[in-house]
Amino acid sequence: MKSIRRYLTWRLVLFVLFLIVFGNTLLYIFVYHRIVLHFDMALKDKADAFAQMIEQNHEGIALEMRKEFMPEYDRESHAEYYQIWSEDGEVISRSPSLKGRDLPQRAGTFESPAFWNLDLPDGRPGRAIGVSFFPFIDNQDLPLVKNRRNVHIVLARDSIEISNMLRVLLLGTGALIVITLTGIIIIVPRVVMAGLSPLKRLADYTATIDSLSLGSRYNTEHLPDELRSITGRLNELLKRIERAFTHEKRLTADMAHELKTPIAELRSLAEVALKWPDDTEFTNNALKEACAISNQMDNTVSMLLALGRCESGKQNISPVPFDLKRMILQLLEPWHKVADAKDIRIKCDLPDTAEVITDEVMLISILTNLFSNAVEYCPEGGHVECSLKAHSENMSLSIINSNASLTEEDLPHMFEHLWRKDSARSGSSHSGLGLSLVDGFARILGIAVKAELLQSGDFCVTLLVPFVLPEMK
Amino acid sequence: MKVLFVEDSKRLQTAVGKGLRKSGFAVDIAGDGKDGLYLAEINDYDVIVLDLMLPGIDGLTILKELRRQGKDVHILLLTAKYTVEDRVRGLQLGADDYLTKPFAFDELLARIQALIRRRYNARNPLIQIGSFQVNTAVKTLALHGQNIPLSPREYMLLEFMAVRKGTLVTRAEIEQHIYDERINPNSNVVDSAICKLRKKLNLPGGPEIIHTRRGLGYLMTDNSE
Numbered sequence: 231m232k233s234i235r236r237y238l239t240w241r242l243v244l245f246v247l248f249l250i251v252f253g254n255t256l257l258y259i260f261v262y263h264r265i266v267l268h269f270d271m272a273l274k275d276k277a278d279a280f281a282q283m284i285e286q287n288h289e290g291i292a293l294e295m296r297k298e299f300m301p302e303y304d305r306e307s308h309a310e311y312y313q314i315w316s317e318d319g320e321v322i323s324r325s326p327s328l329k330g331r332d333l334p335q336r337a338g339t340f341e342s343p344a345f346w347n348l349d350l351p352d353g354r355p356g357r358a359i360g361v362s363f364f365p366f367i368d369n370q371d372l373p374l375v376k377n378r379r380n381v382h383i384v385l386a387r388d389s390i391e392i393s394n395m396l397r398v399l400l401l402g403t404g405a406l407i408v409i410t411l412t413g414i415i416i417i418v419p420r421v422v423m424a425g426l427s428p429l430k431r432l433a434d435y436t437a438t439i440d441s442l443s444l445g446s447r448y449n450t451e452h453l454p455d456e457l458r459s460i461t462g463r464l465n466e467l468l469k470r471i472e473r474a475f476t477h478e479k480r481l482t483a484d485m486a487h488e489l490k491t492p493i494a495e496l497r498s499l500a501e502v503a504l505k506w507p508d509d510t511e512f513t514n515n516a517l518k519e520a521c522a523i524s525n526q527m528d529n530t531v532s533m534l535l536a537l538g539r540c541e542s543g544k545q546n547i548s549p550v551p552f553d554l555k556r557m558i559l560q561l562l563e564p565w566h567k568v569a570d571a572k573d574i575r576i577k578c579d580l581p582d583t584a585e586v587i588t589d590e591v592m593l594i595s596i597l598t599n600l601f602s603n604a605v606e607y608c609p610e611g612g613h614v615e616c617s618l619k620a621h622s623e624n625m626s627l628s629i630i631n632s633n634a635s636l637t638e639e640d641l642p643h644m645f646e647h648l649w650r651k652d653s654a655r656s657g658s659s660h661s662g663l664g665l666s667l668v669d670g671f672a673r674i675l676g677i678a679v680k681a682e683l684l685q686s687g688d689f690c691v692t693l694l695v696p697f698v699l700p701e702m703k
Numbered sequence: 704m705k706v707l708f709v710e711d712s713k714r715l716q717t718a719v720g721k722g723l724r725k726s727g728f729a730v731d732i733a734g735d736g737k738d739g740l741y742l743a744e745i746n747d748y749d750v751i752v753l754d755l756m757l758p759g760i761d762g763l764t765i766l767k768e769l770r771r772q773g774k775d776v777h778i779l780l781l782t783a784k785y786t787v788e789d790r791v792r793g794l795q796l797g798a799d800d801y802l803t804k805p806f807a808f809d810e811l812l813a814r815i816q817a818l819i820r821r822r823y824n825a826r827n828p829l830i831q832i833g834s835f836q837v838n839t840a841v842k843t844l845a846l847h848g849q850n851i852p853l854s855p856r857e858y859m860l861l862e863f864m865a866v867r868k869g870t871l872v873t874r875a876e877i878e879q880h881i882y883d884e885r886i887n888p889n890s891n892v893v894d895s896a897i898c899k900l901r902k903k904l905n906l907p908g909g910p911e912i913i914h915t916r917r918g919l920g921y922l923m924t925d926n927s928e
Contacts, residue, residue, distance in 0.1 A: 487783040490783035494712075496805075498718035498806075502722040502725070509725075519714050
């Protein structure tokens with residue numbers, strides 16, 4: 231089915247055509263039978279009349295008929311015919327119109343007479359009735375009649391009138407079919423087209439939607455019920471596409487900023503250093519900054535590649551048993567110096583041992599990002615807390631830091647790629663990929679991650695680290 | 704000529720600030736939108752180079768605010784945003800030019816110079832003062848085709864007065880446009896700079912080019928009064 235319009239048009243035309251032809255045929259057959267039945271009843275009435283006129287007496291079988299009452303059997307044109315036989319085949323009587331010729335002999339009973347079509351002796355088409363019966367015997371003759379004999383009577387008359395009526399009926403129904411069919415062929419496509427016009431309007435409107443008009447929505451007010459639910463779904467789809475497009479645009483813009491800004495820095499430093507090569511102090515600083523920029527860009531690209539591997543399922547996992555407590559202490563160690571400089575207190579609540587079997591490198595990456603965020607985003611004079619607790623199937627690790635800027639509205643976006651609270655994306659130590667990577671690695675390792683703002687206003691990230699990598703169970 | 708560079712990247716501040724100063728501009732630098740707006744409000748800059756994505760107040764808000772206050776300073780937008788809509792929006796809000804990151808320093812310099820020429824209605828970078836010729840594109844002073852060496856500060860003063868040739872320039876205006884925030888200007892500095900420049904422009908038997916109007920300021924002319 232390539233076109234609903236063609237499909238509906240053809241199906242409707244064919245179906246209606248079938249109904250009309252079928253209905254007219256049934257009508258024709260019904261009327262035909264009624265006419266023939268009516269004709270046959272008239273023949274039967276005549277046969278009845280003849281039967282009343284045939285008597286058997288001691289001399290034999292006789293037809294008591296007065297010709298003046300039945301002139302149709304004795305005229306030249308449009309004559310009717312009858313012939314009467316005794317059961318032994320002797321012709322008892324025949325109509326003068328037969329002029330000595332015979333009618334074909336068939337016999338039924340009065341309850342079930344034989345009717346058939348035939349060619350009349352004068353060549354006209356006709357219809358005949360044949361019945362057998364025992365003729366009437368008068369009571370006076372009853373003792374004298376030794377052998378009661380059966381009689382066959384055949385009456386025939388022309389059926390031209392029936393044929394003409396049936397021809398008119400046939401022509402009438404045929405004309406009706408042709409007229410109706412013509413009407414259907416003209417009307418149905420138009421009706422179908424009119425019925426499908428909302429679909430066309432929908433298609434035309436859809437064709438106008440592009441990346442710049444994703445905020446537009448289908449107007450469902452004047453649409454038929456069948457399309458209203460579809461457009462409702464389409465509007466929901468548009469909303470999702472718009473959201474994804476906005477997200478993608480933001481991602482692209484952020485990505486552009488993350489890469490263009492260091493390139494601009496690198497280029498400006500290099501160009502200014504080359505333009506004034508005598509300024510050795512600036513040149514030396516520019517070279518140092520160039521190294522820092524290349525490291526920063528390398529980190530960004532590495533994180534993007536790692537995220538790409540996470541999302542494509544190509545990140546390799548190498549589970550090994552290790553002590554999570556020891557890992558936490560080792561990873562926190564370098565941050566004590568930074569914390570001291572900002573007057574931040576770091577507090578740990580760890581069990582004696584906490585052995586888990588998971589990918590050590592990926593977990594190090596997760597914890598490094600979380601500790602880095604906790605200390606660097608913690609305001610001066612604040613605190614960072616790290617607590618690890620064992621449960622039946624996992625260990626919960628909570629990293630809490632004082633919070634100065636995050637709000638509840640920020641929480642759903644925190645794990646999005648390149649999201650940063652500072653929309654100006656100032657500073658170069660964070661790219662907005664750290665938490666995305668935490669989320670990506672955590673999914674692979676079966677670690678549940680939850681970010682929340684505590685009642686105290688502190689920011690808390692909780693990891694539920696399974697004792698054993700789920701894939702190994 | 705004095706330029707305000709509003710940019711949050713420390714490295715770009717260092718590189719562009721250095722390059723502009725080396726090119727003979729007095730440069731003030733702001734690292735966030737709040738400081739940038741404050742400096743633009745209190746100073747009379749020839750050009751403001753404004754990053755769009757800034758902490759505190761974003762660049763477009765600063766642009767709108769300055770235009771709302773009636774400041775007609777030339778503003779060059781500088782940003783990593785690259786779409787046509789971004790550029791159109793910035794220009795519609797009153798920016799005079801737009802440059803996307805990463806940019807060539809020479810292009811930034813050329814655009815700043817073009818904006819300054821536009822400000823002083825000087826389409827030609829060559830300014831003739833008597834027998835001297837000032838080239839604002841390459842920042843040189845020449846006499847009969849021979850370049851006369853000038854310190855960056857002397858050249859800045861020369862260009863500032865040359866584009867205002869025939870117009871009285873106050874000491875305050877010189878302080879505003881020649882000295883950036885790193886130098887605390889005082890009367891002696893301006894007088895000393897004028898004196899040094901006057902010596903280089905005075906030809907034996909030639910006309911006086913820089914004239915002092917006591918209590919008012921200085922005037923640069925082609926001929927002696």
